[in-house]
Amino acid sequence: MLRPRVPGAYAPGSTPLHRLDPRVKLMMLLVATVATFAAPAPLGLLMMTVGLAAALVASRTSPATVLMGLRPAAVVLALSVASNALVLVGQPGFSPDGLVRGALVVCRIALVVGFALSFSSTTPPPAIADGLAALMAPLRRVGVPVGAIAMSASVALRFIPLTVEEVDRIRCAQRARGALLDEGGPLRRLRGWGQVLVPLVVGLFRRADELASAMTDRCYTGEQTALLGPLARRELVVLIGAVAWAVAAALL
Structure with missing residues (x-):
């Protein structure tokens, strides 16, 4: 895909x-x-x-x-x-x-x-x-x-394409299960997209928790010196x- x-x-x-x-x-x-x-x-x-x-x-x-x-x-x-x-x-x-x-x-x-x-x-x-x-x-x-601010900006930028990819994956999975996301009136479409947004939020929180655990295990605080x-x-x-x-x- x-x-x-x-x-x-x-x-x-x-x-x-x-x-x-x-x-x-x-x-x-x-x-x-x-x-x-x-x-x-x-x-x-x-x-x-x-x-x-x-x-x-x-x-x-x-x-x-x-x-x-x-x-x-x-x-x-x-x-x-x-x-x-x-x-x-x-x-x-x-x-x-x-x-x-x-x-x-x-x-x-x-x-x-x-x-x-x-x-x-x-x-x-x-x-x-x-x-x-x-x-x-x-x-x-x-x-x-400074290091924490720079690290937060880097993580936020990295999560943008991950979020788009996750939305596309969940949307395709829900459509395969018969969900009607783009049919009917506005209210029906909003209810249909609830089937995408709920697992999206859960998945993003899971990714954020895994990232935080990995950074903690590696003692990464974001204050490492950049080699510029x-x-x-x-x-x-x-x-x-x-x-x-x-x-x-x-x-x-």
């Missing part, structure tokens, strides 16, 4: 973004996220869109993957646009300015999702944990459990260029 495709799941490769240091990619993602919400329309957003296109090409990520990542929130985004476009207080009617405002917000969210998918599809979870631990290392001086050396000159140049691009987009 083929595994379902998870948007943003790590895909091994040798693209320029795959070879980039995880610390640089984390800082670039943070800078791109801030610049996306700070960039004025339309020139700033156009510049951020060009940056996203470059990131997708450098990571060989399909634009369809970005659309798949937005699909779970499509209803919420559509309601956000509609709520800005329709005026219900005072003089009810249609607001073109509100429609433009809502569309710009959706555009910014789509850009951030695209940057995040480009990052996660080219960085394995252990490298993300190492990068987080390295960047947050100074916080250890004030008592912040100094950044290469090429990576520093890439980081400086990304920061300059983001600042330029925010100041247009």
Whole structure:
């Protein structure tokens, strides 16, 4: 059985973004996220869109993957646009300015999702944990459990494809037993999907308990030191260029 495709799941490769240091990619993602919400329309957003296109090409990520990542929130985004476009207080009617405002917000969210998918599809979870631990290392001086935070992020990212795989396995098993998951009205479908969600939650808790037991047996606390050396000159140049691009987009 083929595994379902998870948007943003790590895909091994040798693209320029795959070879980039995880610390640089984390800082670039943070800078791109801030610049996306700070960039004025339309020139700033156009510049951020060009940056996203470059990131997708450098990571060989399909634009369809970005659309798949937005699909779970499509209803919420559509309601956000509609709520800005329709005026219900005072003089009810249609607001073109509100429609433009809502569309710009959706555009910014789509850009951030695209940057995040480009990052996660080219960085394995252990490298993300190492990068987080390295960047947050100074916080250890004030008592912040940096290793535990990085480990939690790594485990959460690893559980995303496992959850999707578990949902697909349970759904196929329930259908083989005659469960009608996609037939009937909304209430009937919700009751049918209860046959999937209950064993899913039980299975995920079982996996989490097994993982916790294995980490306890190995005395793993997440505070192990990441073996990341100094950044290469090429990576520093890439980081400086990304920061300059983001600042330029925010100041247009």
